[in-house]
Amino acid sequence: MSTLIEAFPDEVSLMIFARVPLYLHPRLRLVCHAWKAVVNSVELFKIRKEVNFVENFMCVCSYEPEKIWQLHDAQHDVWITIPVLPSSIRHLSYFGAVSTAGKLYVLGGVRDSKDDITDGRLCTPATNQVWSYEPVTRRWTTCAPMIMARTKFACGVLDGKIIVAGGFSNSFHRRPIKQAEMYDPKSNSWIPVPDLPLTHNAPCYGAVVREKMHVLHKELPTVQILDNETQVWTVSESSWRNYPLAVVGDDVYVMCGEKIYHENQVGGEKQRKFTASGYKSKSGFGMSSLGNSIYLIGGNELRGKIFRTQKYESPGVAVLTVSLEERWALHEAKPMTHCRGTILGCTPLRS
Structure with a gap:
């Protein structure tokens, strides 16, 4: 007799659980301790991958x-x-958000607060923290931090890897960052990629189009494009702007x-x-x-x-x-x- 679903072996029961939509999982957790343990387990995440339930x-x-x-x-x-994202940073803002490998990633950002004053002016340093969230297990996990702390930067996903580029090191002193870096979720590690050819004293954002990373600065007519195969940036005109x-x-x-x-x-x-x-x-x-x-x-x-x-x-x-x-x-x-x-x-x- 199964301990999960009567008349089914546990192996079959797990296959059934793997096909239950996530929005119903809170109800499953209320049935009994055994069901709650299954719904929160890493094993269920793996089985969903095996049966290709997406x-x-x-x-x-x-x-x-x-x-x-x-x-x-x-x-x-x-x-x-x-x-709740377990970051200790209050009112985290101007961060990067992307998804890859079935997880949500929240990267960098800055505290949107008036508590930090430097020389009579608001100045809050950016963070290099990286968090990932896995929807099946409902768990936030700290990942390897970015090489550079940054806010108001461009980010995107190329071939399953996260690219970040540009931005600022804090919320007030607008010293633009030219460095770019890449995160591999499999190895949980960051490596540098070629610097941006141009930097601007303006926030930037990213878009991945036709397997190329595009970095755009607000109010500026240029776009910088990274070819994933050659790892070379090119500069072009763009009408996207802000x-x-x-x-x-x-x-x-x-x-x-x-x-x-x-x-x-x-x-x-x-x-x-x-x-x-x-x-x-x-x-x-x-x-x-x-x-x-x-x-x-x-x-x-x-x-x-x-x-x-x-x-x-x-x-x-x-x-x-x-x-x-x-x-x-x-x-x-x-x-x-x-x-x-x-x-x-x-x-x-x-x-």
């Missing part, structure tokens, strides 16, 4: 409440609140005002594809892609009112299904249940 999530972190992440299960349209963007397949979608444009190449010809009514008056919203959909997440209803809550908060989520041939489909996903205000990080996760 779920897709959009991971979101906002200014309110601090250090809270939620995962949106697109298939079942439910939000899952995960354990606009929110999402990458679907090999295509880039840029949001300017309320209009979303499809760009068939970096800095190339643009074609208007959709008008997202209401987002012209928003600030601090997140834009990312999951599969063939673009997410427009949260933010604040009044321009310039960032880092506000109450009437300015917007937990709403719009999902656009992208098609190059057909008319786009728009639907409202269920609103976030905890996250409010400015979106600090959003990234897709396949686990």
